[in-house]
Amino acid sequence: MKQFILSFIALIFFVFESIFAQLFAGDTFGDDKILVPHFMMIFVFFLTMYGSRKMGMLYGAILGLTYDVVYTEILGVYMFLLPFLAYLISKCMKILQNNVLIACLTAFVFTAVLEVVIFQMNTILSFAEMPFGEFAERRLLPTLLLNLVFIVISCYPLKRIFEKLDLQGEAE
Amino acid sequence: MPQIFNKKLLLLLVSIIVLVALIGFSLKEREELTWPEQFLKDTTGWVGNVFNKPVSGITGFVGGLKDLQHTYDENKKLKARLDEYVLLKTQVQDLKEENEDLRDNLKKEDDLRKYSPIQSTVIGRNPDRWHEMLTINKGKRNGVEKNMAVITSNGLVGKVKSATDFTATVQLLSSIDKANRVSAIVQGDDKAYGLIEGFDDKKNLLLMKRIPYDKKIKKDSTVITSGYGGIFPKGLLIGKVVDVKVDQYGLNQTAYIEPSTDFYDINNVMVVQREVGGVAKESDGEDEAE
Numbered sequence: 001m002k003q004f005i006l007s008f009i010a011l012i013f014f015v016f017e018s019i020f021a022q023l024f025a026g027d028t029f030g031d032d033k034i035l036v037p038h039f040m041m042i043f044v045f046f047l048t049m050y051g052s053r054k055m056g057m058l059y060g061a062i063l064g065l066t067y068d069v070v071y072t073e074i075l076g077v078y079m080f081l082l083p084f085l086a087y088l089i090s091k092c093m094k095i096l097q098n099n100v101l102i103a104c105l106t107a108f109v110f111t112a113v114l115e116v117v118i119f120q121m122n123t124i125l126s127f128a129e130m131p132f133g134e135f136a137e138r139r140l141l142p143t144l145l146l147n148l149v150f151i152v153i154s155c156y157p158l159k160r161i162f163e164k165l166d167l168q169g170e171a172e
Numbered sequence: 173m174p175q176i177f178n179k180k181l182l183l184l185l186v187s188i189i190v191l192v193a194l195i196g197f198s199l200k201e202r203e204e205l206t207w208p209e210q211f212l213k214d215t216t217g218w219v220g221n222v223f224n225k226p227v228s229g230i231t232g233f234v235g236g237l238k239d240l241q242h243t244y245d246e247n248k249k250l251k252a253r254l255d256e257y258v259l260l261k262t263q264v265q266d267l268k269e270e271n272e273d274l275r276d277n278l279k280k281e282d283d284l285r286k287y288s289p290i291q292s293t294v295i296g297r298n299p300d301r302w303h304e305m306l307t308i309n310k311g312k313r314n315g316v317e318k319n320m321a322v323i324t325s326n327g328l329v330g331k332v333k334s335a336t337d338f339t340a341t342v343q344l345l346s347s348i349d350k351a352n353r354v355s356a357i358v359q360g361d362d363k364a365y366g367l368i369e370g371f372d373d374k375k376n377l378l379l380m381k382r383i384p385y386d387k388k389i390k391k392d393s394t395v396i397t398s399g400y401g402g403i404f405p406k407g408l409l410i411g412k413v414v415d416v417k418v419d420q421y422g423l424n425q426t427a428y429i430e431p432s433t434d435f436y437d438i439n440n441v442m443v444v445q446r447e448v449g450g451v452a453k454e455s456d457g458e459d460e461a462e
Contacts, residue, residue, distance in 0.1 A: 018299055021297040023231060025297055071298040071299060138374075
């Protein structure tokens, strides 16, 4: 049952990202700014923090693979990156204090890391032709702002859901 | 402790190797997706379809309200152009009839311009905005196949990158990909042929490269597909020229084209199938397909 609810939420996030991109692809937020929703990744990050590492990495791998297959058609990038970041997050959370503010900040920092790594990856594969300065100004900043807003909105509900589902008990 | 560290390191190395192998596999030009990929795409496509209906209903309503504000001004402008339109329509009708007559006389039936459209709705867009791709709700069952042209009522938007049974992925013209090329004509007294490849996403302009250096290209001339790539029909509108530059060696020119469609606001598209088949497999070259 737990798994069912979790995968359902994951699916909603997965589809919502695409719908968001479709609705706000245009100039809604200013001329040439590009906003990339990373809602699914934030879900994975919070799952790692409030659930367990195992769960985070598993969901990261499955969601990442689905993302690669359905959206980007370059297999492996997200599938590899999401579990890896989830692993790093769980390591960080061992050192850091476990409160909501710190959790939000960590999720925020890792979203930035994700975006930069994906940018480098696409540059290597020659799907991107932007210098880093332009990337930072046109993509990174707006993207981070958008995702910060999303993190702030979603952190409390997600925390409640994960704690209700009692995922930590399962891992021990 | 060192034992565990080694195990983790090994896992990391293995996954990097798998990653590189997978990327290599997916960059390869593939005729068809593997069945797990098709299954995943169909399933998520179905879910996307379910969500799309209420969402598009709401956005349609909001969009309708926005339109309502501009109705008065628009109406004025349109009324002014109405007479022009009637004249144009009769001319087009006349030309069409004449064209048909001439074709009959020549007994030439196939035409690169003819195509049959498949109507479909956009149900998703790639959220990671590096690869500009859309998902549409028609697939192989409806006759959509790889490499078909995709248009809106305003003009060409891209081509089908892959098709599964119930969905298809459309690669937009604005997508940065070396394999994304369309053979095109700049209309005018002196027709110029070239390839649409690349997109300047800061200025929102398409690049049309490899136009011979001696062609004089006027600004504001329209650009259409040539139909010589083997798959796209002829005469699909792409956009109009806003700027021309000679390339770095002076052998070719590059035209900057303002696309006639807004690549960021696409809701309904038509997948078009050319009625005349392509050239034989071995000769259809670099233009659109590869």
